[in-house]
Amino acid sequence: MALSPLDGRYLQKVKDLHPFFSEYGLIRYRVIVEVKWLLKLSEIPEIKEVQSFSENARSYLESIVSGFSKADALEVKKIEKVTNHDVKAVEYFLKQKCQSNAEIAEIEPHDYIAKLFNVVVQFNNILTDFDRDIWSYISLGYFKQMTKAREIGSSTMPHKVNPIDFENSEGNLCLANAILSALSSKLPISRMQRDLTDSTVLRNLGIGSGYSLLAYKSALQGIRKLQVSSKICMRWLSLEN
Incomplete structure (x- = not known):
């Protein structure tokens, strides 16, 4: 046979x-x-x-x-x-x-990924708060944004510069945290260590990390454009005195 x-x-x-x-x-x-x-x-x-x-x-x-x-x-x-x-x-x-x-x-191969992503999610939450605060400070006039020659800040008001970098950062952080939180919740869990759902989700490690990286670069780009509004600062100093 x-x-x-x-x-x-x-x-x-x-x-x-x-x-x-x-x-x-x-x-x-x-x-x-x-x-x-x-x-x-x-x-x-x-x-x-x-x-x-x-x-x-x-x-x-x-x-x-x-x-x-x-x-x-x-x-x-x-x-x-x-x-x-x-x-x-x-x-x-x-x-x-x-x-x-x-x-x-104890060296379960996915636990360290879950721990790492939990830390990244917390960092992203802090950065989200930063993005929103800076957005508000720009809206209130505490900061101005420097633009390059011929750069248009707003489609409806070309003279205005929207805090687009911080908005972009906040949006990407939202997507990043949705994915990273899902991964950190899923990876430590497996049916009797015999299912392949971890294999499926591990293919998406780069997506959460990618959105995070985009957010970091957007925030840094926005920070580089910031300029303190001396008029607003002087006004507040005079009020305090």
């Missing part, structure tokens, strides 16, 4: 290749690569997302490789039936294996 004579007539002569070229071999070497890579990352102090492992934890990870069995490969295949993704199945297999070791179970 073999489709190839290598697995039929000549099986005994080529069976030594099974550990390397069979699907079992492919799964095993994927596990080896993941574990070795994780161990290497743990040795680099600059990578804060992966802590330095104790000898106990390192031995445990090494044992996953050295003790990898056909039963383990079958477990990966079982997970793949749920994920419909062979590489992701290896990742989830390792997650399951590491659940019993508290030290390793």
Whole structure:
């Protein structure tokens, strides 16, 4: 019933290749690569997302490789039936294996992204408040905006300069925070570590970051145009005195 004579007539002569070229071999070497890579990352102090492992934890990870069995490969295949993704199945297999070791179970790969994005969202909230304040100060005349030659500030009143950079920044921050908040809420959550919704949303990391970057550049551009209105300032100083 073999489709190839290598697995039929000549099986005994080529069976030594099974550990390397069979699907079992492919799964095993994927596990080896993941574990070795994780161990290497743990040795680099600059990578804060992966802590330095104790000898106990390192031995445990090494044992996953050295003790990898056909039963383990079958477990990966079982997970793949749920994920419909062979590489992701290896990742989830390792997650399951590491659940019993508290030290390793804490490097969940998506938690640090969620934490980072939460910080970015908070920064964006502060910048949004700044954009709105500067918009108001410009409207009240405390600041003027310098324009380039032939630059038109408003479609209806060409002599007027709208705070378009700060409006642009605020709008992009709104979009950025909507995406980043969704990502930071979703990434730590997975159905028994067996679904692929994280894979779907991870494709959008650049969108939230992109809108944030646009907002930062717009705000900086607006700041460079600002000029304090000396008349308004002098008026307030005279009122205070």
